[in-house]
Amino acid sequence: MAQRAQARKPEGTEDLLGAREAAWLAMRSAAGELFGRWGFSPVETPMMEQLDVFSRGLGQTTDVVRKEMFRAITQTNLTRALEEGSEAGLKARQRLALRPEGTAGFVRAAIEHDLVPQGGAPVKAWYAGSMFRGERVQRGRLREFHQIGAEVLGSDDPVLDAELIIMLMDFYAALGLPAEALRLRLNSMGCAECRPAYRELVRGYLLDHAGELCDECVARADTNPLRAFDCKNPGCARVMEDAPKITDHLCEDCAEAYAEVKRLLDVAGVPFEEAPTLVRGLDYYTRTVFEVEARGGVGSQSAIGGGGRYDGLVELMGGRPTPGIGFAVGFERTLLAAEALGAKLTFEGEPLVYVAAAGKDGAVRKAVFDLCLALRRAGMRAEADYQGRSLKSQFKQADKLGAVLCVVVGPEELERGEATLRNMASHEQTAATLGAIPETVRTALAEL
Numbered sequence: 001m002a003q004r005a006q007a008r009k010p011e012g013t014e015d016l017l018g019a020r021e022a023a024w025l026a027m028r029s030a031a032g033e034l035f036g037r038w039g040f041s042p043v044e045t046p047m048m049e050q051l052d053v054f055s056r057g058l059g060q061t062t063d064v065v066r067k068e069m070f071r072a073i074t075q076t077n078l079t080r081a082l083e084e085g086s087e088a089g090l091k092a093r094q095r096l097a098l099r100p101e102g103t104a105g106f107v108r109a110a111i112e113h114d115l116v117p118q119g120g121a122p123v124k125a126w127y128a129g130s131m132f133r134g135e136r137v138q139r140g141r142l143r144e145f146h147q148i149g150a151e152v153l154g155s156d157d158p159v160l161d162a163e164l165i166i167m168l169m170d171f172y173a174a175l176g177l178p179a180e181a182l183r184l185r186l187n188s189m190g191c192a193e194c195r196p197a198y199r200e201l202v203r204g205y206l207l208d209h210a211g212e213l214c215d216e217c218v219a220r221a222d223t224n225p226l227r228a229f230d231c232k233n234p235g236c237a238r239v240m241e242d243a244p245k246i247t248d249h250l251c252e253d254c255a256e257a258y259a260e261v262k263r264l265l266d267v268a269g270v271p272f273e274e275a276p277t278l279v280r281g282l283d284y285y286t287r288t289v290f291e292v293e294a295r296g297g298v299g300s301q302s303a304i305g306g307g308g309r310y311d312g313l314v315e316l317m318g319g320r321p322t323p324g325i326g327f328a329v330g331f332e333r334t335l336l337a338a339e340a341l342g343a344k345l346t347f348e349g350e351p352l353v354y355v356a357a358a359g360k361d362g363a364v365r366k367a368v369f370d371l372c373l374a375l376r377r378a379g380m381r382a383e384a385d386y387q388g389r390s391l392k393s394q395f396k397q398a399d400k401l402g403a404v405l406c407v408v409v410g411p412e413e414l415e416r417g418e419a420t421l422r423n424m425a426s427h428e429q430t431a432a433t434l435g436a437i438p439e440t441v442r443t444a445l446a447e448l
């Protein structure tokens with residue numbers, strides 16, 4: 001008989017199971033705890049947005065928007081577009097995409113719900129979730145990946161730039177990544193006052209060195225000269241090392257803000273490297289930009305997080321002019337770096353109590369069920385055997401699950417109205433009154 005084809009996960013996606021899911025939970029819970037202390041509240045925005053949100057937020061000309069969007073469409077609209085031979089007849093609200101990053105959606109939500117009233121305190125928010133790219137599947141490039149990010153809207157105070165970066169570095173420390181294995185690269189992108197003149201300088205430099213640059217970089221001279229700094233071509237990278245540095249051409253306000261960020265990082269004891277070639281090719285980036293690399297990574301894959309100030313973005317997306325800054329941390333890359341550095345990301349849940357049955361009669365089975373129920377309802381994590389194992393293999397199972405305590409019930413103990421508490425590390429056993437098991441176990445767990 002023909003076997004039914006086995007379903008497989010979509011290309012470029014991953015099932016988060018076991019240790020991987022524990023690592024994702026560990027990152028999210030570390031973020032919630034740490035970012036909360038810095039005044040950040042969790043937010044969740046939809047995984048899809050109108051395509052416009054991303055083409056305005058990220059720029060029409062970026063690779064992400066041009067070729068890497070993962071589009072979403074209803075069956076009805078797909079049928080219509082296929083019949084008409086184009087999606088031109090669809091309204092903006094019918095053209096959807098899965099989010100490739102978290103900032104654009106958050107900024108859209110902040111505008112829509114007026115989260116930053118004029119003159120109000122800055123809004124600090126963090127998020128964690130799936131992001132999507134529709135690019136070709138290859139090693140290290142997933143179609144669904146995970147990010148944790150934080151955003152601040154409503155102030156251009158360089159104190160916020162410094163605090164956000166310090167919080168990011170503290171986050172890596174909380175995950176167990178040693179500070180000496182990380183490299184924080186920092187730069188300023190200037191502002192609408194000082195960047196246009198700088199951009200012209202770089203344009204001239206590109207044209208002067210056209211013979212040594214790749215075709216794309218030569219073309220960039222006219223479209224977006226600063227993106228030549230991102231070119232992966234080693235020849236271009238060499239040429240760009242000697243290009244004019246933005247930090248030599250900042251206006252007074254930008255130079256002051258940059259100096260203040262560096263001063264505050266020093267105060268906090270956060271080491272950084274100035275990286276004048278670290279330039280983000282999007283127009284809305286202003287002033288502070290940063291990136292964190294982990295030692296031992298390969299090329300661009302070694303960047304495990306980064307961000308920057310985007311004082312122009314809210315206005316670009318249709319809101320009142322509102323300064324903002326944010327970062328995003330890639331889960332998959334951070335996990336790779338953690339593994340390479342020997343840091344273990346695991347989520348420490350509640351300690352486990354295993355309820356073991358010494359015997360198979362109905363009264364014992366009922367007592368096991370009752371004890372699990374009582375422990376769980378009293379707020380503890382309890383597990384039991386469902387396969388009729390012997391007592392010895394129940395202890396083995398308890399060890400395997402990481403149980404710290406066993407509650408053992410058998411026919412004789414039941415007669416006496418007792419159960420036995422077994423410490424799984426020392427194997428020490430004590431008798432306990434059946435009716436008071438939740439309290440006794442709670443006390444025993446506290447004393448472990």
Ligand SMILES: [Zn+2]
Nearest residue numbers: 191194251254
């Ligand atoms: Zn400036």
Ligand SMILES: [Zn+2]
Nearest residue numbers: 214217231236
């Ligand atoms: Zn190039």
